[in-house]
Amino acid sequence: MQIIDARAEDFADVFDRVVNARRESEQNVSRDVAEIIAKVRAHGDKALSELTMKLDGHHFASEEDWKVPAWRCERAYDELDGELRDALNLAADRIRAYHEAQKPGPRDYTDDAGVRLGHRWGPVDAAGIYVPGGRAAYPSSLLMNAIPARVAGVDRLVAVTPTPKGEINPLVLAAAHIAGIDEIWRIGGAQAIAALAYGTDRIASVDVITGPGNAWVAEAKRQVFGTVGIDMIAGPSEILVIADEHNDPAWIAADLLSQAEHDPSSQSILITDSQDFAAQVEDQVDVQAAMLATGKTARAAWDAHGAIIVVETLDDAMPLANRLAAEHVELAVADPEALFAQLRHAGSVFLGRMVPEAVGDYVAGPNHVLPTGRRARFSSGLSVLDFMKRTSFIEAGADALAAIGPAAIALAEAEGLPAHAQSIRLRLK
């Protein structure tokens, strides 16, 4: 962790290094992934079976080794602790409500030239969701990916998840029951992405693949992009907290640690206008990290990537925030609107002192799949739109064609496309 004084002479350079620090794996797995994809395309289920035995230690002896039956999800749901079941349902209901209102509408109008124009939106036919196995098997993540797809109207919703040595997370199964997943295949890695993109005898291909994964999964998604749609490439999580001295330092420390505990490459940054408050938060991070079950991970992330930046005024924080374009931004001040108005790039924003980022991870409603690694400069959180597509349309009668057709003929001729011109000219006669 470094404490950085924004008034120091070398601040621009120091801050540049924070912005440009690489936290993502630079592992070059593209050739390995290309080989795995080629294998699955060539040998289908046989390749899946071999790769799953080799990489996950899971053997497909029976149908249930391939695919989790619906009754297992229902049973996992029924066996949940009551409080947890209610919490998952509350989360699902709130996510559903938020995403319902995201559904885009059609357009249909006739302009001054008499041309009818517009668009319609429709869902993709089938979507695949990657659910990591092991430590990162989060039921909340399944809900955040599956519910927008369902709300979009996707007919067939498929999950893939590795089950190392056969182990499945019952919480994930319960979440799959709530979200109404149609198929759960016990495959993971690049081979699962290949199966979803190209299909095998058992597994029909899908149109869109979303969901988090390791470097192999991310590279596989990149390689099948264009054959199917994918969501944004995801990197390690991050939070930027902008806070004045009127906050409880313990609260802010907990918020910083809540990102740090995800992964050793997570990043937590505090920008404040008070040197004293900075020191208090630093102390609180140390105190709390020592008591956390996830303290080792949190400590590693905070030590390697954490930062506290002290600025003259909080307005000075906003250009820095726009450079960082962080996944999560907390504006822990009495009047967050004034700062929010200056924030151009962020995945999700938490306004005021009472909303820690963790609320957004689970139950607030907006999606927790958000752009990381400065990608909020150009991309958005997962939404219903990721599972839909738009068809534009054009209609014109003879008069409307007479109004705009000659210009199209002139342009087609100039571009050397005479059949284009001819298709209009014939109709104008």
Next chain:
Amino acid sequence: MQIIDARAEDFADVFDRVVNARRESEQNVSRDVAEIIAKVRAHGDKALSELTMKLDGHHFASEEDWKVPAWRCERAYDELDGELRDALNLAADRIRAYHEAQKPGPRDYTDDAGVRLGHRWGPVDAAGIYVPGGRAAYPSSLLMNAIPARVAGVDRLVAVTPTPKGEINPLVLAAAHIAGIDEIWRIGGAQAIAALAYGTDRIASVDVITGPGNAWVAEAKRQVFGTVGIDMIAGPSEILVIADEHNDPAWIAADLLSQAEHDPSSQSILITDSQDFAAQVEDQVDVQAAMLATGKTARAAWDAHGAIIVVETLDDAMPLANRLAAEHVELAVADPEALFAQLRHAGSVFLGRMVPEAVGDYVAGPNHVLPTGRRARFSSGLSVLDFMKRTSFIEAGADALAAIGPAAIALAEAEGLPAHAQSIRLRLK
């Protein structure tokens, strides 16, 4: 070209082959592209200079060899033939009007639990547009890429275009003047994509890259995806015409040829319910192709990839259309709405007998950058949204946090993330 009878016994197989036929280059350029990108990242402008000399035969002797000055664009515009200038302006005005109405709105509401939720949209800071050189240097394409970016509110709009042996298309410069491009760099290929994504001393990086290109450009866009945003991977153009016998066969033949003349790998398909009409269109294609300046290309595409499918009724055409998920679909019938209601996957639809697809290429208003190669199953035409991103936000007071916080604590504990739970618990005390 093949004539296919949908009532034949082997139709399912024959149609499968049409749907799955590969028209896109299977060239494996990924290693070449990776090398070019690595070169540009390591050596910046020097690499650009060397690659441009080697690949385009263009030498950067002066500043103007690097970058087209604004006065050249203005002069190209002033020197345009008057009719053509008016046509380009009409196209730009209509594209602008259509895309203005695409701008998404904010959301801001407080739900029953007292949680304030919503989102804001904002433009990316900078966008780069690839403009192919040579035969495919279309001014209309520059307008279709640049105007949505401008409408989105993008501050810095950069074009890159190869100028083989120094040659620039004056129509493209005139279009750049109309669209208000801020910088035009005379570079192309994977090296231009790398420069836009990573920046060099001369060329500042951008946030989003769009625009058509060859296999190298497409692969480069795929490789920089995630560092910047990109539009959909584009393949050869295609049209599906669904027409009854009450059409003029010459009109429909011209429409089929207007796609075929783009490229030998373009595809034109007619589905009709009349055997006689099918034969008449086939004859007309032969007659017109023989008279076209682009006849050789059109003939090659039609012979290799063209098809006429005869169905029992036009309703039978619609499941086939949904399998094809074509870039352009013409519904050349008296009542196109009934068929349109059954069409789930298409890039853009042309309703009725009087709108040939070419109108949509230039002056109708909707974008002509559309999903090809069955990608309309999951992707949409270029729009203002490609140059914008959404930030969600959450605000809650003590009561709202008390209502939803405990569920988040339960989920965080279950997922093994105690700092998440703690950040909420501290605020509930």
